[in-house]
Amino acid sequence: MHTISAISEPLNDDAVGDESTVADDGATPRGATVMIAVLVMSAFVMILNETVLSVALRDLTVDLHVSTTTVQWLTSGFLLTMAVVIPTTGFLLERFTPRQIFLVSLTMFSVGTLLSALAPGFAVLLVGRVVQACGTAVMLPMLMTTVMRLVPPARRGATMGTITIVIAVAPALGPTIGGAVLSSLSWRWMFLLVLPLSLISLAVGAVRMRLGGDTRMVPLDAFSVLLSAIGFGGVLYGLSSIGESGGGGQLIEPWIPIVVGVIALAAFVARQLVLQRGDRALLDLRPLTHRPFVVALALSALLFMCLLAVSSILLPLYLQTVLRTSTFVSGLAVLPGGLVLGLLGRPVGRLFDRYGARPLVIPGALATAVALWLFTTLGEHSPLGLVIGIHVLLMAGLGTMMTPLMTESLGALPDHLYSHGSAILATLQQVAGAFGTAVFVTVASLGTSHASGAPDAAGLHTAFLVAGVLGVLVFVAALFVRRPRSPQAAAKA
Numbered sequence: 001m002h003t004i005s006a007i008s009e010p011l012n013d014d015a016v017g018d019e020s021t022v023a024d025d026g027a028t029p030r031g032a033t034v035m036i037a038v039l040v041m042s043a044f045v046m047i048l049n050e051t052v053l054s055v056a057l058r059d060l061t062v063d064l065h066v067s068t069t070t071v072q073w074l075t076s077g078f079l080l081t082m083a084v085v086i087p088t089t090g091f092l093l094e095r096f097t098p099r100q101i102f103l104v105s106l107t108m109f110s111v112g113t114l115l116s117a118l119a120p121g122f123a124v125l126l127v128g129r130v131v132q133a134c135g136t137a138v139m140l141p142m143l144m145t146t147v148m149r150l151v152p153p154a155r156r157g158a159t160m161g162t163i164t165i166v167i168a169v170a171p172a173l174g175p176t177i178g179g180a181v182l183s184s185l186s187w188r189w190m191f192l193l194v195l196p197l198s199l200i201s202l203a204v205g206a207v208r209m210r211l212g213g214d215t216r217m218v219p220l221d222a223f224s225v226l227l228s229a230i231g232f233g234g235v236l237y238g239l240s241s242i243g244e245s246g247g248g249g250q251l252i253e254p255w256i257p258i259v260v261g262v263i264a265l266a267a268f269v270a271r272q273l274v275l276q277r278g279d280r281a282l283l284d285l286r287p288l289t290h291r292p293f294v295v296a297l298a299l300s301a302l303l304f305m306c307l308l309a310v311s312s313i314l315l316p317l318y319l320q321t322v323l324r325t326s327t328f329v330s331g332l333a334v335l336p337g338g339l340v341l342g343l344l345g346r347p348v349g350r351l352f353d354r355y356g357a358r359p360l361v362i363p364g365a366l367a368t369a370v371a372l373w374l375f376t377t378l379g380e381h382s383p384l385g386l387v388i389g390i391h392v393l394l395m396a397g398l399g400t401m402m403t404p405l406m407t408e409s410l411g412a413l414p415d416h417l418y419s420h421g422s423a424i425l426a427t428l429q430q431v432a433g434a435f436g437t438a439v440f441v442t443v444a445s446l447g448t449s450h451a452s453g454a455p456d457a458a459g460l461h462t463a464f465l466v467a468g469v470l471g472v473l474v475f476v477a478a479l480f481v482r483r484p485r486s487p488q489a490a491a492k493a
Contacts, residue, residue, distance in 0.1 A: 032150040034208050036159065039102070039143045042201040043166045046109055046136040049194055050078060051174030051312075053129075056187040063187065064122045071122070074129050076237070079430065081133035083232040086427045087283045088225060089141040093419035095220075099209050101142055106202040109135030113198055117191035128191075137426075140166070144422040148410050154353055160407040161349025167429075168307070168395075168402065169342030176331045183328075221275060224282035227268035232427065234261025239434040254438075284420040287413050293421060295480050296409030297428060299361070302474045303398055303405070304429045305436030306368060310375070310467050311337065313437055314444065314460060315391060322380055322457045323387070333388055337395035344399035349407070357404035358481045364400030365478035367393055369471030375464040380457055401478070408481070440466065 053060075053074055060071045092101055112131030119125035143163060151159045181189050238258035268283075275281040287293050311334060319330040351360055371394035378387060406425070413421045440463045447462030 035210070036143075036147060036150065036162075038201065038205045038208055039139070039146060040162055040166060042102070042106055042198070042205065043139045043143050043163075044170050045194060045197045045201060046132075046139055047166055048170040048174050048177070049109075049113070049132060050082075050136065051171045052178040052181075052190050052194075053174075053187075056178055056182055056190060059182060059187050060122075060125075064125070066122050073126060077126055078129050078133045079434065080233050080236055081130050082137045083236040083427065083430045083434075084229045085134055085137035086141065086430065087228045087232060087423055089138050089426070090281075090283050090420035090423040091220065092138060093142060093145055093423075098142060098146060101138055102205050102209050103202070105135040105138045105142070106198060106205060107135070108132075109139075110195065110198045110202060113191050113195045117188050117195060141419065141422040141426045144406070144410060144425070145419045148418045148422075149415065153411065156411060157349035157352030157403060157407050158346050159349065161345035161347070161352075161403045163406065164345035164349075164399065164403045165342040168345075168399070169338055171312070173335075173338065176335055179328055179331050219280055221271070221280065221282050224268060224271055224275070227264050227271065228282065231261050231263075231265035231268050232431065234258065234264060236431060236434045237261075239431075239438040281420075283423055284417060285424075287417050287421040287424055290412045292412035292482060293409045295477070295482075296357075296405045296412070297425060299365075299401065299474065299477050299481070300405050300409065300425060301428050301432040302470065302477060303368075303401060304432040305439075305470060306372065306394070306467070306474070307398055308433035309436030309440040310372065310464075311391065311394065314375075314440055314463055314467065315387075317444070318378065318460050319384075319387065322378075322460065323382070323384065325384070333384060334391060336388055337391040340392050341395040341399040341402075344396065345403055348400055349403045352404045352407055357408040360404045361401050361478045361481045362475075364397045365475040367397030367400065369397075369468070369475045371397060372464070372471035373468040376461060376468055378461075378464070 057071050057074070060074065061067065064071070109132050112128045112133075112135065115128030115131060116125050117128075119128055140163075143166070144160075147156065147159050147163065178190055181187075181193065234257040238254040238256070238261060241252070241254040241257070269285065272281040272283055272285050276284045276286060288297075315334060316330050319325045319333055325333065348360060371390050374390045374393070378390075409425060410418055410421050443466050444459040444463040446459070448456045448459035
């Protein structure tokens, strides 16, 4: 038995509410729709908080009397915690009911937000961020798993399109909202404004989140948790160190935690392969035996490298370093692309429900590759409108691919592997983002014409060339996405 009953089984009143059952005509139950909306709202608030603090780091160094290297841990610590906790969500979603996980997740996030808002110094603020991250890490895999369990296959694409808004628009809006708050208020208001939203989500979820379901007494393998923490934490810390320093200036050489992390990950994988024979794995790796899941997973990794490294790192660097725009203007310049990425979520999801992934992924991959190569044509006198237009094209390409790939990857799995598949997908997104950031920042630093190593026009041009090669890989990988099966073949399967 698993956390949530399979969609083909009727849900009882306690599971989804007094008036909701799974409809025979393939419609989503009314109670399930409300619960998914609550989860989406909660995840949006939590993931928005992941990037909202990025523009406040300079103010925090002054207010808290710490160095720039130290204050960076408010972001790195958040991401490291996410990388450590997400691999355990497959276990958590089998061991506890979605209602229990939701209430604990939102409570932890709210407590962490309050701690951060009232923090008298850096140490308490860092603890608050770590507590926030513990709550955030569980929410997105739970949201994806719940959609796959409650929404009929014919409507999953449109619903997963909503999750694209959470994944893409929330991080894109974070720096813009943070800059707007800092223009007239102190950094504490970044948390004080989020706290009521999280408390409202918690209150609504406590009343409407009636999703129960059966749980399974899965034993917790403490050694797997330790290997996961060392492995994913070490790799992400090393990659983040490279990205933050441009390849130097660290107390610990970045390659050391990366090597330790890779060794721990190898041991973690070997242990999971043994434990999953008795359904006792912390993170079941059997989703990787399904070809459509692996193809979609690899493409998703490349997509998140483009999304986080190119859109969130290289482009703002180009705008501020080469075009000499202000922080506020550079934030506004990337906003249209982020909005396009989010607005495409549900329309693309509906097209996926009708035509499958391949007719959407291949054109999206072509648009992504073209946009990445167009970035290599930018120079010191390029008009801002052209930069915004290329970025919108990039986001449109990514938006055409993201929803189909998420739905395709999880839809290829049997229902009892949804929770582990979503955990693998979310973990890879974190690692791919950190890896992309490290690679592109290092390339930009090595290609610079300045002795200081600070990225300039030459270095950024080199980094955009590497991004163009990445775009070609995206297009080639998209060709491996299979054509959708006929309804007769799907029914037979």
